[in-house]
Each structure stands twice: as structure tokens, then as C-alpha cells.
Amino acid sequence: MDYLKRIWEYAETEKKWIKLAILLSSIGVLCGIMPYIFASSIINNLIQGNHDTKYYMLLCLFIFLGYSLKSILYSFALKISHKATFSILKNLRISIAQKLPRMPLGKIIDTSSGEFKTTIVDQVEKMERPLAHLLPEMTANILGPLFIIIYLLIIDWRLAILSLVSIPVGMIFMGLIMKDYASDYAKSVEVNTNMNKSIVEYINGIEVIKTFNQGENSYSKYENSIYANAEYFYKWMKKTQFSMSLSKAISPTTLITILPIGFLMYIGGSLEISSFIMVIILSLGVAGPLLAAINFIDSLAQVGTTVNRIDSILAADEQIHSDNITYFENYDIKIKDLHFAYDENKEILKGVDLFVEENTVNALVGPSGFGKSTIAKLIAGYWDISDGVVTIGDKNILDIPLRQLYDLVAFVSQDTFLFNDTVMENIRMGKVNARDDEVIEMAKASGCHEFIMSLEKGYQTIVGSGGSNLSGGERQRITIARAMLKNAPILILDEATAYIDPENEVKLQESISKLIEGKTVIIIAHRLSTVTDVDKIFLVEDGKISCAGDHEELLNKSNTYKDMWRANLKK
Structure with missing residues (x-):
């Protein structure tokens, strides 16, 4: 995806901090797997009749450490990624401010201030989510389930595969949404920009509006643009609500396949109870991070439009003049x-x-x-x-x-x-x-x-x-x-x-x-x-x-x- 490459270019000055945030977040997700592993060990030992209190206390301590390390590392990762991100957003806005004088002045004059406001304020601000959250969190939330699946394959490859069935089914419904998401989001930016233009035009022209008693007509244009913006987002959300609900309801139901088939395998003698319990508990740790990663898919779809809007300024044609000072004998x-x-x-x-x-x-x-x-x-x-x-x-x-x-x-x-x-x-x-x-x-x-x-x-x-x-x-x-x-x-x-x-x-x-x-x-x-x-x-x-x-x-x-x-x- 070219736009993800472009985001990484935006982050040039802060790459080391973004990488550190990704690393800490990934380690945090791995620490978050620890409670599942130790919880399954506790259940298996209880079934086997182990009454060693110290052993269980130790496992509980490991579970507590896992949760604590996950929270601490996650917090540090977010702190680092946000600090880096806001530095990137600052640099982006500075780059745009420095770019504008190099663009043809006529182009600047002919572009409405509402359009520039949408790009410089709103669109740049929307880079916060992909930079501060998507890169570190989505990476970690994909790595975590990947390690769990690898571990499940080691325990029992059959149940490992079964634990994944519900996720692609849920993703089918997500795919129905994502099919038109990029174009829908681009349209939403257009509608929002038109609203901003109307607001700026209405405020700037208030003197003329009052002078010529055109308050009703001008307000109607202003009002219509706001209603058009609200109506578009309402219809868009309504169109995607059912598929999104199904996707989020189906994706985490990993037990719907593991429990019945795993039970049949257990009573058939091809699966040990300890492995069955371990798979049940670990499978619960697959869906959570993946759903968290799925929540960033809308951000991914938005990124293309956002990057294009920002690059419409940063990559715009510049006036090309010599850099060498010129000396004049006259001003003909x-x-x-x-x-x-x-x-x-x-x-x-x-x-x-x-x-x-x-x-x-x-x-x-x-x-x-x-x-x-x-x-x-x-x-x-x-x-x-x-x-x-x-x-x-x-x-x-x-x-x-x-x-x-x-x-x-x-x-x-x-x-x-x-x-x-x-x-x-x-x-x-x-x-x-x-x-x-x-x-x-x-x-x-x-x-x-x-x-x-x-x-x-x-x-x-x-x-x-x-x-x-x-x-x-x-x-x-x-x-x-x-x-x-x-x-x-x-x-x-x-x-x-x-x-x-x-x-x-x-x-x-x-x-x-x-x-x-x-x-x-x-x-x-x-x-x-x-x-x-x-x-x-x-x-x-x-x-x-x-x-x-x-x-x-x-x-x-x-x-x-x-x-x-x-x-x-x-x-």
C-alpha cells in the first residue's frame, strides 16, 4: 500500500520512537498471553488433583505479572507513539506552511480558505490515529494472535485450525463494508469540506448578507450544507451497521467449533483433556487482539484519502526560480x-x-x-x-x-x-x-x-x-x-x-x-x-x-x- 509507505515517510524524524512503540506494544501483547497459558495450567493441575497451594500462588503471581507488564508496556508504548505522533503532526503542518509560499500565489488565492482549513487542521489531525495507534497497536495485535496460533498448532493442529473458522466468516461481513469504504470516506471528506466552505463563506459574507437582506437565502445554503453533511454520515452508518454488527458478533465465537468437535475428539481418545482445556483458553486470546486490529481497518481505508489530501499540498507544483541573487542595472x-x-x-x-x-x-x-x-x-x-x-x-x-x-x-x-x-x-x-x-x-x-x-x-x-x-x-x-x-x-x-x-x-x-x-x-x-x-x-x-x-x-x-x-x- 503506497499510502502506508507515505505515512512512514511522514514519520521520518520520529521513526526510532515509532519502532520502539511497536516493540513495546508487541512485547506487551505477548505478556498478555501469559495469563491464558498459566490459567490453563491451573485448571489442568486442579483436574489432576494437585493441591500444592504454593504452586498455584506462583502461577497466580505470573498471571498478575503478565497483566501488569501488558498494561505498563502498553501505556509506555502509547506515550512514546503519541509524543512522536504529535511531533510528526507539528512537522506536517510546518511543512505545509512552508510549502504554501512556494506554490503559485494564484493557486493559493483561488483555493477557498475552507478547503485549506479542512486539509491543514482536520485531515492532518486524522493522521493521529494511524500514527499513534495503528502502527504500534495493529502490529502488536496481529503478532499476538500469530504466536498463539503457532502455540496452538504445537498443541493440536486440528483444533488450531478449527479455532480460526469463525474469524474469516466474520471477516466476510467486514469485507462487505470495506468494499466501498474508501470511496464512501472520500465522499464524506468532500461533503465535510463543502460544509466548511459554506460556514467560512457565510461568516465572511455576513456584512453583504445583512446589507442586501439575503439572510434567509444565505442561511439556507449554510443550513443545507450542514444537513447534507449530517445526512450523509447517517446514511453511511446505517448502511454499514448490520454487516459490522454481524462481523463483530461472529469473529470472536472461536468456541463454536472447538467445544463440540474437541469434545468428540476427547471422548474418542484422540485428544487429552489437558490439551483440550489449553486450546479452549488460548483460543479466547486469539479473537480479542484480532478484533482490536479489525477496528483499525476503517483507519486504513481512511488513510488513502487523508494522505491524498495532505499530498495535494505537499506534492503540489512549486514555482521554480533560480536561487542566485540577481543584480539590476534598471527596472524596465x-x-x-x-x-x-x-x-x-x-x-x-x-x-x-x-x-x-x-x-x-x-x-x-x-x-x-x-x-x-x-x-x-x-x-x-x-x-x-x-x-x-x-x-x-x-x-x-x-x-x-x-x-x-x-x-x-x-x-x-x-x-x-x-x-x-x-x-x-x-x-x-x-x-x-x-x-x-x-x-x-x-x-x-x-x-x-x-x-x-x-x-x-x-x-x-x-x-x-x-x-x-x-x-x-x-x-x-x-x-x-x-x-x-x-x-x-x-x-x-x-x-x-x-x-x-x-x-x-x-x-x-x-x-x-x-x-x-x-x-x-x-x-x-x-x-x-x-x-x-x-x-x-x-x-x-x-x-x-x-x-x-x-x-x-x-x-x-x-x-x-x-x-x-x-x-x-x-x-
């Missing part, structure tokens, strides 16, 4: 014959050619859905480029280390995100080692200082999850201040003033004009009035640059631009 941006598709069946960019000179302000305009934001995000390194070339300062961006590329570009989107921290720390994200006075100075330069000081605790005000305690315009201005503090040579503004009222927009535009001096700037604009004074405008149509020039040139050269300008004037 050139794009040559760039093709790109999010979905292989739908190409977004169809051969883009573009040149942005350093220290100039440029705008990408055009109808929605034709690739403006995609061009900007490819420059910023959100995805790697496989068809075409993008260079910064004549250096292919694939030859620029990702960390350096992210330092080169400051990207401000209209979809702002703030951490649930203070205003001060949210701005400081642009430059983590910035002093408080530097943050405040940048806030003043960005036109944020006045509104920040009007907040209850000023710069120490907690903005709430995602910035929920602030208005859209306030969030936008803080993200702009954060980007400015970063002081990257290339600045991309994706409709960065979309949520700001006209009065403050004018002030902010004036602040931005001062702050972008000496930088290479690309503005994605939906309102043409905000970019009429830029150095160059690129008109994006149907995945290509159809026209370029300043505002007056485009009015004369492009009917599309002229129509967009007229529409802008009517607003």
Missing part, C-alpha cells in the same frame, strides 16, 4: 509573446507584448475579463510563465529568486486584507524592521494619519479579522501605506482607490503621486479619469495589447478607448 519591464491560461481549455493571454520603462507611471485599461490583472500578477510572480517571456531589468523573472522578486514588487489589490492586529503592525508588514516613527511618517505621507488618530486607540487599535473594524476605504488606505513602506522599486496598483470616497481619493492620489516618484508603476484602472495623466496607457483587448500611448493618442487611435472614455464621462 518587458513582456514578449506571453500566453497564459488558468484553465487549459481557456486561454486568457494570447500573445501579449509590452514594454514598461523604469521610473514611469503606466496604466492597463480595457474591458473586464480580458487579462489586465493577469498581466500584473504574472509580473508580480503569482504564477510561473511557461509560454512567453517576462523580464525585469533584462533578467528573466524565472532567474530571479522568489524572495527577491517579492521584494522587488509591491502589489496593492482592491481586495484588501488586514491581519487581526494593530494598525501599527499591519502597516509595518511592509517593512518588518521599521521603527514606529517610520510607520507613522509613512502613514502621514499616505494620508492615513488623521483617520488613524481618530480611532479609539490610534495606531494601537485592533483592526479585527480581515480589517472588519474599519471601513473599506480605511482598509484600502492602510494597505497603500503598507505598500509604500515596503519601498519596492516596482509598484502595482490594482484599482487601489476603489473603496475610497471622492474627497479622500483626491488627497490619496496626491499622496500617491509624491510617493511613487522614482518608481516603476503599473496601475490597473477601471475609471479612466484616474489615469489620464500617466506616461503610457496600454489597452488590453481579448488577451492582447491592442493599442498603447498616452490619453490623447489613444483617443485618436482606438475606438474602443474612445467609447470607454465617453462611458466614463457619463458616470
Whole structure:
């Protein structure tokens, strides 16, 4: 099973402890067999008329030691396996956290937070049972019965075989369950993920829901996903209940064959009473551990789905860039014959050619859905480029280390995100080692200082999850201040003033004009009035640059631009 091999790979740093847990657990199971052996000796000696009290006391002591050692070793094994397991789970989550930045940023953005939550929290947590219990306990619970069966074969091979009859019969019913278990479990994960997505969406969208009085419709979607999750698990359990009950009822009935046939063999003279009693008692020790092992079969079936979900992140494609620091003589941006598709069946960019000179302000305009934001995000390194070339300062961006590329570009989107921290720390994200006075100075330069000081605790005000305690315009201005503090040579503004009222927009535009001096700037604009004074405008149509020039040139050269300008004037 490849997924068991993969689990063992997850446990790389803790293998010695998992092995020790398996060893202790196996010895514990063997110690658990001792009481059966000594109990049968006691019964045989009583039948034979042995009245030596000390002998029986000694055997009882061995029985007590067997149980005690089993419990002690089992406890130590579980302690070791759990300690190792939680270390493995920690490392798994760290590996996922370290993997995410190496994945295309666009892939991260396009995946719902509910789906990531299900994988990172729920699915990783489900590795606890196979790692802490399945490997040590299932191994031990298989080894224990194996040793008993070997011992039974030595005593009487006929009864040894008879003692196993009920187990495969019970397993037949278990097989009926396991036939579809993997697909059923995969479906349960899907249903649960959909529920998590709905919960996250409902909570994140509560403001919009209230604003447009869509509480009933939105709650219905949220409610339906929860009921769908509950209904699926109810039907699944109902479908498997009868077979599971039969399996657990039949498997341990080893005596159903041993007692009648063993009795016939005894009265027929082919079986001694001591051997008969020994087989009866030892056979009782076969079913218990095997049933305990069977209880892990559902975990085995789940492991495949769980591993696949975790590996969907750990084994996902990474952005492949050079590790060598690049030095730049300029920050010109050139794009040559760039093709790109999010979905292989739908190409977004169809051969883009573009040149942005350093220290100039440029705008990408055009109808929605034709690739403006995609061009900007490819420059910023959100995805790697496989068809075409993008260079910064004549250096292919694939030859620029990702960390350096992210330092080169400051990207401000209209979809702002703030951490649930203070205003001060949210701005400081642009430059983590910035002093408080530097943050405040940048806030003043960005036109944020006045509104920040009007907040209850000023710069120490907690903005709430995602910035929920602030208005859209306030969030936008803080993200702009954060980007400015970063002081990257290339600045991309994706409709960065979309949520700001006209009065403050004018002030902010004036602040931005001062702050972008000496930088290479690309503005994605939906309102043409905000970019009429830029150095160059690129008109994006149907995945290509159809026209370029300043505002007056485009009015004369492009009917599309002229129509967009007229529409802008009517607003």
C-alpha cells in the first residue's frame, strides 16, 4: 500500500520512537498471553488433583505479572507513539506552511480558505490515529494472535485450525463494508469540506448578507450544507451497521467449533483433556487482539484519502526560480509573446507584448475579463510563465529568486486584507524592521494619519479579522501605506482607490503621486479619469495589447478607448 509507505515517510524524524512503540506494544501483547497459558495450567493441575497451594500462588503471581507488564508496556508504548505522533503532526503542518509560499500565489488565492482549513487542521489531525495507534497497536495485535496460533498448532493442529473458522466468516461481513469504504470516506471528506466552505463563506459574507437582506437565502445554503453533511454520515452508518454488527458478533465465537468437535475428539481418545482445556483458553486470546486490529481497518481505508489530501499540498507544483541573487542595472519591464491560461481549455493571454520603462507611471485599461490583472500578477510572480517571456531589468523573472522578486514588487489589490492586529503592525508588514516613527511618517505621507488618530486607540487599535473594524476605504488606505513602506522599486496598483470616497481619493492620489516618484508603476484602472495623466496607457483587448500611448493618442487611435472614455464621462 503506497499510502502506508507515505505515512512512514511522514514519520521520518520520529521513526526510532515509532519502532520502539511497536516493540513495546508487541512485547506487551505477548505478556498478555501469559495469563491464558498459566490459567490453563491451573485448571489442568486442579483436574489432576494437585493441591500444592504454593504452586498455584506462583502461577497466580505470573498471571498478575503478565497483566501488569501488558498494561505498563502498553501505556509506555502509547506515550512514546503519541509524543512522536504529535511531533510528526507539528512537522506536517510546518511543512505545509512552508510549502504554501512556494506554490503559485494564484493557486493559493483561488483555493477557498475552507478547503485549506479542512486539509491543514482536520485531515492532518486524522493522521493521529494511524500514527499513534495503528502502527504500534495493529502490529502488536496481529503478532499476538500469530504466536498463539503457532502455540496452538504445537498443541493440536486440528483444533488450531478449527479455532480460526469463525474469524474469516466474520471477516466476510467486514469485507462487505470495506468494499466501498474508501470511496464512501472520500465522499464524506468532500461533503465535510463543502460544509466548511459554506460556514467560512457565510461568516465572511455576513456584512453583504445583512446589507442586501439575503439572510434567509444565505442561511439556507449554510443550513443545507450542514444537513447534507449530517445526512450523509447517517446514511453511511446505517448502511454499514448490520454487516459490522454481524462481523463483530461472529469473529470472536472461536468456541463454536472447538467445544463440540474437541469434545468428540476427547471422548474418542484422540485428544487429552489437558490439551483440550489449553486450546479452549488460548483460543479466547486469539479473537480479542484480532478484533482490536479489525477496528483499525476503517483507519486504513481512511488513510488513502487523508494522505491524498495532505499530498495535494505537499506534492503540489512549486514555482521554480533560480536561487542566485540577481543584480539590476534598471527596472524596465518587458513582456514578449506571453500566453497564459488558468484553465487549459481557456486561454486568457494570447500573445501579449509590452514594454514598461523604469521610473514611469503606466496604466492597463480595457474591458473586464480580458487579462489586465493577469498581466500584473504574472509580473508580480503569482504564477510561473511557461509560454512567453517576462523580464525585469533584462533578467528573466524565472532567474530571479522568489524572495527577491517579492521584494522587488509591491502589489496593492482592491481586495484588501488586514491581519487581526494593530494598525501599527499591519502597516509595518511592509517593512518588518521599521521603527514606529517610520510607520507613522509613512502613514502621514499616505494620508492615513488623521483617520488613524481618530480611532479609539490610534495606531494601537485592533483592526479585527480581515480589517472588519474599519471601513473599506480605511482598509484600502492602510494597505497603500503598507505598500509604500515596503519601498519596492516596482509598484502595482490594482484599482487601489476603489473603496475610497471622492474627497479622500483626491488627497490619496496626491499622496500617491509624491510617493511613487522614482518608481516603476503599473496601475490597473477601471475609471479612466484616474489615469489620464500617466506616461503610457496600454489597452488590453481579448488577451492582447491592442493599442498603447498616452490619453490623447489613444483617443485618436482606438475606438474602443474612445467609447470607454465617453462611458466614463457619463458616470
